[in-house]
Amino acid sequence: xxxxAPAARTxxxxxxxxxxxxxxxxxxxxxxxMDLAPSADGKPRRVxxxxxxxxxxxxxxxxxxxxxxxxWYDGIAVVRVQDNYVVQWxxxxxxxxxxxxxxxxxxxxxxxxxxxxxxxxxxxxxxxxGSGRKPAEGDVGVTRPDSFRPSMIFSDPYAQLYAxxxxxxxxxxxxxxxxxxxxxxxxxxxxxxxxxxxxxVGRNNSPDTGTGAELYAVIGHAPRQLDRNVAIVGRVxxxxxxxxxxxxxxxxxxxxxxxxxxVAIRSVRMGNEVTGLPGYQYLSTDxxxxxxxxxxxxxxxxxxxxxxAGGVDACNVPVPIREAAQ
Amino acid sequence: xxxxAPAARTxxxxxxxxxxxxxxxxxxxxxxxMDLAPSADGKPRRVxxxxxxxxxxxxxxxxxxxxxxxxWYDGIAVVRVQDNYVVQWxxxxxxxxxxxxxxxxxxxxxxxxxxxxxxxxxxxxxxxxGSGRKPAEGDVGVTRPDSFRPSMIFSDPYAQLYAxxxxxxxxxxxxxxxxxxxxxxxxxxxxxxxxxxxxxVGRNNSPDTGTGAELYAVIGHAPRQLDRNVAIVGRVxxxxxxxxxxxxxxxxxxxxxxxxxxVAIRSVRMGNEVTGLPGYQYLSTDxxxxxxxxxxxxxxxxxxxxxxAGGVDACNVPVPIREAAQ
Numbered sequence: 001x002x003x004x005a006p007a008a009r010t011x012x013x014x015x016x017x018x019x020x021x022x023x024x025x026x027x028x029x030x031x032x033x034m035d036l037a038p039s040a041d042g043k044p045r046r047v048x049x050x051x052x053x054x055x056x057x058x059x060x061x062x063x064x065x066x067x068x069x070x071x072w073y074d075g076i077a078v079v080r081v082q083d084n085y086v087v088q089w090x091x092x093x094x095x096x097x098x099x100x101x102x103x104x105x106x107x108x109x110x111x112x113x114x115x116x117x118x119x120x121x122x123x124x125x126x127x128x129x130g131s132g133r134k135p136a137e138g139d140v141g142v143t144r145p146d147s148f149r150p151s152m153i154f155s156d157p158y159a160q161l162y163a164x165x166x167x168x169x170x171x172x173x174x175x176x177x178x179x180x181x182x183x184x185x186x187x188x189x190x191x192x193x194x195x196x197x198x199x200x201v202g203r204n205n206s207p208d209t210g211t212g213a214e215l216y217a218v219i220g221h222a223p224r225q226l227d228r229n230v231a232i233v234g235r236v237x238x239x240x241x242x243x244x245x246x247x248x249x250x251x252x253x254x255x256x257x258x259x260x261x262x263v264a265i266r267s268v269r270m271g272n273e274v275t276g277l278p279g280y281q282y283l284s285t286d287x288x289x290x291x292x293x294x295x296x297x298x299x300x301x302x303x304x305x306x307x308x309a310g311g312v313d314a315c316n317v318p319v320p321i322r323e324a325a326q
Numbered sequence: 327x328x329x330x331a332p333a334a335r336t337x338x339x340x341x342x343x344x345x346x347x348x349x350x351x352x353x354x355x356x357x358x359x360m361d362l363a364p365s366a367d368g369k370p371r372r373v374x375x376x377x378x379x380x381x382x383x384x385x386x387x388x389x390x391x392x393x394x395x396x397x398w399y400d401g402i403a404v405v406r407v408q409d410n411y412v413v414q415w416x417x418x419x420x421x422x423x424x425x426x427x428x429x430x431x432x433x434x435x436x437x438x439x440x441x442x443x444x445x446x447x448x449x450x451x452x453x454x455x456g457s458g459r460k461p462a463e464g465d466v467g468v469t470r471p472d473s474f475r476p477s478m479i480f481s482d483p484y485a486q487l488y489a490x491x492x493x494x495x496x497x498x499x500x501x502x503x504x505x506x507x508x509x510x511x512x513x514x515x516x517x518x519x520x521x522x523x524x525x526x527v528g529r530n531n532s533p534d535t536g537t538g539a540e541l542y543a544v545i546g547h548a549p550r551q552l553d554r555n556v557a558i559v560g561r562v563x564x565x566x567x568x569x570x571x572x573x574x575x576x577x578x579x580x581x582x583x584x585x586x587x588x589v590a591i592r593s594v595r596m597g598n599e600v601t602g603l604p605g606y607q608y609l610s611t612d613x614x615x616x617x618x619x620x621x622x623x624x625x626x627x628x629x630x631x632x633x634x635a636g637g638v639d640a641c642n643v644p645v646p647i648r649e650a651a652q
Contacts, residue, residue: 040366083567084522084644112632155481157637196410196547205629221522221547221641225626228633241409241574248567300551303531306438307554311483313639315547318410 011296015320018289023281023322024167026050031271031280032068032234036078036242037264048238048271048280049199049217053166055117056192059110060201060231063212065270070104072213073268078246082254084220087243088202089265090213107211114209115228116191155311158224162193162314164285168235169193169314171227192232195222195315197240201231219244222315237280237321283320293320337622341646344615349607349648350493352376357597357606358394358560362404362568363590374564374597374606375525375543379492381443382518385436386527386557389538391596396430398539399594404572408580410546413569414528415591416539433537440535441554442517481637484550488519488640490611494561495519495640497553518558521548521641523566527557545570548641563606563647609646619646 030053036045051061067073080088093099156162159171173189194200199217203210209231217236236243246263249256256262271277283290298312356379362371377387393399406414419425482488485497499515520526525543529536535557543562562569572589575582582588597603609616624638 081571083570115632155483157481157483157639158635206632222639224642225623225631225635225638227635229626229631244409245407245571245573247571297551300555305551305555306441306532309484309551309553311485312551313483313548316550 009296010300010302011293014289014293014296015283018283018287018320022284022287022289023324024284025324026237026280026282028271028274028277028279031237031277032064032268033271033274033277034073034268035266037266045242046239047236047242048277049234050167050237050280050282051234052168052192052232056165056168056170057110057114057201057231057233059108059114060210060212060233063107063110064215064233066104066106067211067213068268068270071267072101072104073265076101076265078243078263078265079249080216080253080255081219081246081249083248085218085223085254086200086216087219087246088214088216090202090215092259092262094214103211103213107213109211110209110231112207112209115231116189118189156314158193158227163187163190164290164317164319165190167282167285167319169195169317169319171314191228193222193314194218194224194226194232195235196220196318197236198232199234199236200226201233203230217243222313224315237282238323278323279325281322281324285319290319293317335622336626336628337619340615340619340622341609344609344613344646348610348613348615349650350610351650352563352606352608354597354600354603354605357563357603358390358594359597359600359603360399360594361592363592371568372565373562373568374603375560376493376563376606376608377560378494378518378558382491382494382496383436383440383527383557383559385434385440386536386538386559389433389436390541390559392430392432393537393539394594394596397593398427398430399591402427402591404569404589404591405575406542406579406581407545407572407575409574411544411549411580412526412542413545413572414540414542416528416541418585418588420540429537429539433539435537436535436557438533438535441557442515444515482640484519484553489513489516490616490643490645491516493608493611493645495521495643495645497640517554519548519640520544520550520552520558521561522546522644523562524558525560525562526552527559529556543569548639550641563608564649604649605651607648607650611645616645619643 030051032049032051034047034049036047038044051064076089076091078087078089079092080086082088091101093101156171160174161172163170163172169192170190171193172187174187192198196218199215201210201212202214202216212231212233215233217240247261248254249261251257283293294312294317297317299308299310301308356377358375358377360373360375362373364370377390402415402417404413404415405418406412408414417427419427482497486500487498489496489498495518496516497519498513500513518524522544525541527536527538528540528542538559541559543566573587574580575587577583609619620638620643623643625634625636627634
């Protein structure tokens with residue numbers, strides 16, 4: 001990790017060396033603090049979720065804020081844990097019209113079109129994607145959305161390319177090339193991707209889009225087939241192991257077979273309602289530190305790694321999070 | 327699922343309808359049966375691992391057979407559970423020269439070059455990969471390794487393309503185009519990919535390649551940076567939840583902090599040594615059923631899915647497994 005041997009740096013080294021200016025504070029009012037019932041041996045189980053920022057999924061995010069304000073989530077439960085897929089929580093009686101917990105007034109029905117953010121989007125400084133060519137010096141993580149060069153190895157099997165928008169991994173569809181000389185593109189559509197730890201909105205069959213009363217977190221390999229088919233409303237930034245290590249449900253698609261297996265949710269609060277909550281920061285995905293981190297995720301070369309991968313997929317770049325003073 | 331509405335079929339429908347001839351029996355002598363100590367509530371915890379077939383990693387597979395024959399694994403433990411990464415098991419005293427369990431004689435030191443299988447490889451009938459174009463009818467899953475058309479959406483951010491070799495997901499590097507007319511390629515190199523549930527060989531820094539005495543299974547998003555850097559020796563085909571739902575280790579890189587947290591491994595036997603073991607079959611990755619399954623994993627279109635993904639990555643195509651008579 002010597003300064004004169006940058007090739008041997010690891011992704012963690014780059015994160016550790018990132019200057020303070022490259023970290024962004026997450027507003028406590030954008031955090032959900034979900035306290036599960038303590039574990040069998042009495043340990044508290046807290047999960048902290050960052051709500052997704054605009055322009056993504058804001059109709060559902062608004063509903064979730066109303067559900068928290070109404071204390072609606074207090075007393076619901078984790079009802080489903082499907083291995084290599086999702087942990088899901090909601091009203092265990094939600095499908096029973098006589099026993100379902102009434103939803104608060106004022107929730108909105110969001111349109112399916114809102115799975116995708118459209119139009120001239122500012123999706124951040126760095127965009128990755130392209131055709132599979134081995135990158136040349138200066139290729140990696142150096143493009144802006146309005147000057148995309150389709151020449152990198154960060155291809156996305158589910159979209160034209162990927163980027164990070166305010167810390168969120170997003171898939172990108174480009175508009176018609178514009179301008180002269182080198183091909184220049186604008187971003188036409190972008191949508192958040194179902195990476196490990198992302199939180200989405202359970203729903204019934206289309207055209208239902210869900211309210212936000214039923215939520216899930218991804219606990220396996222990224223199920224990207226869900227992109228543009230369900231709303232992503234945030235990501236777990238602390239306590240992921242309190243969801244991912246839960247016993248798997250042995251019923252159909254991972255539902256718990258008996259009520260006794262369910263894990264009670266004691267309360268869900270906004271971060272600004274919780275005394276003593278640490279502050280949380282993410283490594284700005286517009287920063288040069290993040291670009292170097294992505295590059296190193298794609299090209300490990302140190303005492304352990306024999307063969308740099310030469311590429312990396314959108315969901316194999318976990319956005320670094322750290323605790324910090326509020 | 328009506329016969330006249332094939333567009334609404336799900337991947338599971340295709341698997342359920344696959345003819346018997348499309349399923350391949352896994353020889354019990356190619357299975358590792360690992361019995362962990364029972365859970366706190368007395369439930370047995372069995373994990374069944376299929377060893378990887380030739381031409382991949384056979385030096386390490388040979389070592390593992392010797393370690394089983396010597397009963398060397400009996401009494402070791404799960405020592406590390408890192409969220410979204412790996413569960414690892416081995417000799418807890420393996421790093422302690424005076425307390426380490428002696429390895430049996432006859433283990434071989436395998437060369438790093440054996441992370442990759444080279445030469446004229448038969449990697450099966452179906453190969454996916456390419457440049458990102460939306461596929462035309464007939465494009466999907468119709469190519470042979472010797473007639474690859476680089477025109478599909480199944481791109482791999484870590485290699486030129488991917489395929490399945492005898493049920494194992496592999497990344498592929500092509501040789502120089504040969505032949506006339508449409509571009510024709512041969513397979514030059516192929517290597518198994520670190521998908522969810524794959525089992526690899528723990529090792530020290532390069533050039534050490536590990537013996538097989540320390541193993542791990544992937545329990546999160548595919549850490550493909552490990553491809554060509556560690557040997558993959560198999561995949562979990564039953565009992566994955568007995569590894570993936572273990573409590574996470576809170577020490578450095580997920581090691582358990584105290585010996586009490588470790589999970590004892592009672593025994594590891596070859597499948598043909600275990601009375602009453604079910605037979606296991608995988609859906610032949612050379613079959614038309616598998617090609618239809620991959621296509622449907624890439625293009626979900628049913629009552630739930632609004633927007634077919636239009637692509638799928640190598641690790642988001644779990645190879646179907648079923649129990650069957652031996």
